[in-house]
Amino acid sequence: KYYIKLGHLQHATTKRFTRSGEVKEWYCSGGDKQLVNDTVDLFKTVVQGVKPISYHGDSCVITTTPTKRPYIDTIHSQLGVAVGGNAYAAKSSDEIGRIAAVMMMKNEWDSSLEKTDFRFKMKEKTSN
Structure with missing residues (x-):
């Protein structure tokens, strides 16, 4: 089977x-x-x-990001994000989750991929 x-x-x-x-x-x-x-x-x-x-x-x-990469980042010591799969992350979800868990539990980036490529980007405020 x-x-x-x-x-x-x-x-x-x-x-x-x-x-x-x-x-x-x-x-x-x-x-x-x-x-x-x-x-x-x-x-x-x-x-x-x-x-x-x-x-x-x-x-x-499907959640999307402007970079077309997921955001895996620490916002502050008690808040991290792992969002924005851009329709490609189902196959990668276990690894994305593992990277995010290590990031939050050990304050380490445990991947050969560059952390800066997955940095969370805030939407700029628009003034009225």
């Missing part, structure tokens, strides 16, 4: 949420069934000869 996790690019859907209630409704909905079927059809076209016995989809959201 094998399990394969499939995802889609953020441009595969046009849904954009602006209110927290919309996000809650989306998570409770189980996701876009047509998008799940389309993704499985694409998989079967690309990987011919493999016939899935079963599959299921679920809902998730």
Whole structure:
């Protein structure tokens, strides 16, 4: 028995949420069934000869950053962030979480990647 996790690019859907209630409704909905079927059809076209016995989809959201990289940073000694997967982080979530946990628990950057590449950037205030 094998399990394969499939995802889609953020441009595969046009849904954009602006209110927290919309996000809650989306998570409770189980996701876009047509998008799940389309993704499985694409998989079967690309990987011919493999016939899935079963599959299921679920809902998730994509958070984006201007840098197109996740933010993994310490805001202050008791607050850290690991956000903004930009539609690429599901496959990396375990490592992102591990880096963030070490960062907060030991005050260390435990990665060969440059910490500055993942620095949190505040949105500048606009004056009225």
